[in-house]
Amino acid sequence: MIDAILIDDEKSALITLRNDLRAYCPRVNIRGEFTKGADALEFMTEKAPDVIFLDIDMPLMNGFDFVREMKQPVLPQIIFVSAYSEFAIRAFKVSALDYLLKPIVPAELQAAVDKVIYRNTMLFNQQVLLKNFMENGFMEAGPTGKIALPVNDGYHLIDPVHIIYCKAAGAYTEIVLDNEKSFLISKNLGRTQELMPADYFERVHQSYLVNVHHIKKFRKGESPVAVMANDDIIKVSRMNKDRVAQLLGIK
Numbered sequence: 001m002i003d004a005i006l007i008d009d010e011k012s013a014l015i016t017l018r019n020d021l022r023a024y025c026p027r028v029n030i031r032g033e034f035t036k037g038a039d040a041l042e043f044m045t046e047k048a049p050d051v052i053f054l055d056i057d058m059p060l061m062n063g064f065d066f067v068r069e070m071k072q073p074v075l076p077q078i079i080f081v082s083a084y085s086e087f088a089i090r091a092f093k094v095s096a097l098d099y100l101l102k103p104i105v106p107a108e109l110q111a112a113v114d115k116v117i118y119r120n121t122m123l124f125n126q127q128v129l130l131k132n133f134m135e136n137g138f139m140e141a142g143p144t145g146k147i148a149l150p151v152n153d154g155y156h157l158i159d160p161v162h163i164i165y166c167k168a169a170g171a172y173t174e175i176v177l178d179n180e181k182s183f184l185i186s187k188n189l190g191r192t193q194e195l196m197p198a199d200y201f202e203r204v205h206q207s208y209l210v211n212v213h214h215i216k217k218f219r220k221g222e223s224p225v226a227v228m229a230n231d232d233i234i235k236v237s238r239m240n241k242d243r244v245a246q247l248l249g250i251k
Helices: 011-024 037-044 063-069 085-093 106-135 189-195 238-247
Strands: 002-007 028-034 051-055 077-082 098-101 147-151 154-158 163-169 172-177 183-185 201-205 208-211 215-219 225-228 233-235
Touching (some): 002 106, 011 028, 011 051, 011 106, 028 037, 037 063, 051 063, 063 077, 077 085, 147 183, 147 189, 154 172, 172 189, 189 201, 189 208, 201 233, 208 233, 215 238
Parallel strands (some): 002 051, 051 077, 077 098
Antiparallel strands (some): 147 154, 163 172, 163 208, 215 225, 225 233
8 A cells, every 4th residue: 555645725626536546546545635735744744655646736835836845854756636738847857756637537547656656666675675785794604694585576585595596587587596496586687696695606697696605517618607506507608717717716
């Protein structure tokens, strides 16, 4: 669920927007409805919502004035709702998430709410990964904790010693383990490498990040490869083969 407040000087517009959200966007929890921006600002001093549906053309304090007055440490997403299209460019200049024209088209309202949910998910992912990085330190003897790897339905908590290698899959990365099935995470290989303990993992190829403790055979040659503990054969780039050999104590 995402928390929202609605701001419009016309009560009929608030009622219409409330009904549309309840009908088409059940994941939105309406925490307040206001006809005056000042009242909304006072309400937000206790807890800011995730998103504000905000009219622009209002007396005393218009939508742009309201945005300037917000002083939250983490600002909510703004979806402007207006009967006038001429404000759109200015709205996006103040980093509005979306701009909906009255009367609101249900599909456009749903798409705007989906943007809020996506942004919140990305922010949550970043916060969890930062917390994981700060709390799950890695000692010389090995990792002391698990790492949180983002998957479609949440996070997979993994002890990195069980990761044999990581394989690039476009914007995703395949995690191959020695104690359970492989799975995809929603991070590219470069971002995945940032999560792994450097003493364990080596980028041997643009498509592969390997746990050096799971390499059981290394063929240097013209087409260097590493044979992993599960017998998978991993390509090693020519520019990386000497470093890999050195890590393995091969001269």
